[in-house]
Amino acid sequence: MNEHARIDVHQHVIPPDRIRAIADRAAALGWPVPAWDRQGALAMMDRRSIATGILSYAAPLGAPDDIEGARATARDVNEFTAELVKDRPDRFGNFAVLPLPDVDGALAEAAHALDELGADGVMVLSNAHGRYLGDAEFEPLWAELDARAAVVLVHPTAPPGAMVPGLPSPLVDFPYDTARTALHLAVAGVPGRYPRLKMILPHAGGFLPYAAHRFAAAARLRPGTAPEDLLAELRRFYFDTGVLRGPCLASLAPRLRRARTRPVRQRLPHGARGVMHRLRRRGGRLPALGGRAAPLDPPGQRRVPLPPSRTGLTAPAVGPPVQPWA
Template identity: 75%
Template sequence: MTSPARVDVHQHLIPPEQRRAMSGRATAFGWPAPVWDERSAIAMMDRRSIATGMLSFAAPVGAPDDPAGARATARKVNTYTAELVKDRPDRFGHFAVLPLPDVDGALAEAAHALDELDADGVTVLSNAHGRYLGDPAFEPLWAELDARGTVVLIHPTAPPGAALSDLPAPLADFPYDTTRTALHLVLNGVPRRYPRIRMILPHAGGFLPYASHRFACAGRLRTGTTPEGVLTDLRRFYFDTAFAAGPAMLPSLLAFAAPGHVLYGSDFPMVPEDWGTGFDAALDSYPHWAPGQLHAVNRGNAEALLPRLARG
């Protein structure tokens, strides 16, 4: 690529204590088991012109009936990640994982991560053991994150219910769950009530840009809402390009997203590097970029969202 080195807002790490569980989770999904260590991550970033990767942990941190275990695992993962970032702040950033659906635990971990560990934002899953993010029980968390103007990466996970045995959940179910939680947030008024939260939807927002005008018709079904209002609130989200920068997806995403709201993402190592480089090439070779638009997607929009990354 010829534009400045990328900021990757959707990159993962796998701490040593979670390695076996993450490999088992991938195998259960019918997906390639991810392999990660700091050195290989930096080597991958150098090959793909990624200057800085915003690290997040992309799996549940505990079982539904073990909130204490989820709190402990979230703290361990966030402490481990913060140490990596402290050693290489030029190459890594940190979206701290929160132990939802435990709201009190999530509030405590958000405060610790943002105040003590200097996290750049937080990450939550698209549903927390079946509870979607517009659930009124999560209101105290959104209020706190709004007060702090927090960046929130909403990472997809498997939706409730049985998966199709011959269709890996990350391939189709994850984009579906991203779409589902985004609509749930909007129809419950969360982005409108808390406009200082900047929420990132991975993988170009699932199916959201392509079917946004269909989804906007939900505004006809509720008193006090309109299709135009639903569209306005859906466009408050940010979107990353991880595993989504194809020639059929980019026109829809760029037509829908608000200016400055499209960000580069790799989803490494959950998306293997040899898969991801094809999407990088599609991004670079897309023939309809406006002047400066590719640079904005690769880096400029992330610098505006995360000012500490801005170059002098």
């Protein structure tokens, strides 16, 4: 491990008893079957100078009408992952999966994971069996997570409806669904209403940064809201830059010009690619490109640091809001 160690906030775990479910889902989505094991993950992390990988299970937990099954699967996955973290707390962290759209189950699992298992945050899919994250019924969950200053990884999933033939859903539909749920949250006012939430949008926010000014026209759906108000909601998200590379990464760089973070491409163990923020460890703090890193995790937790901006779309700790989409 060199001094430029990285923290990977987007690394997926597959418990042994979920291998078949993941394989079936991959086949349905037209995507290669992923694989994961601890030793393979550690070897990859050593090769790529990753200090800590924050593990998450980014797949549906059960059928839409199987509430109890989803609750049980969430508990099993989170306890399996917590054991991995317990064995190697220096190398792994955990974003606990929540069984949405079951709000009561999600609240119970969040409390168990954060209080009993020591999870670093939670993971929710971009839609829960077709219900997007700005849904008013999810409000109690956001209120509870905001009270905890929780980190929330919003991982994309397939949107409702059929795939375009010949175009695997993870390739095309996932970035679309990331933008869709982010806009749904913003129109509902969730980021602004719960400012202590730290929501991470994977894969550079999908289509969000490139169409944000178009999306700002949705302000008309909230009486008394101006387009700039909606952009302010969108600026509250954090990004990881997984699967972004080449010219696309270069085009995003100006949008991150005040983020004080440096995206670096990284290969994940099951064949996906992720990009983490490259951070230098120094005295327990993580300065990034000359700025002081602020921890994403709540007080008392131990990892998931990012720079003091929110996804590079605004930098409240270092200056006025950036206008990245002009």
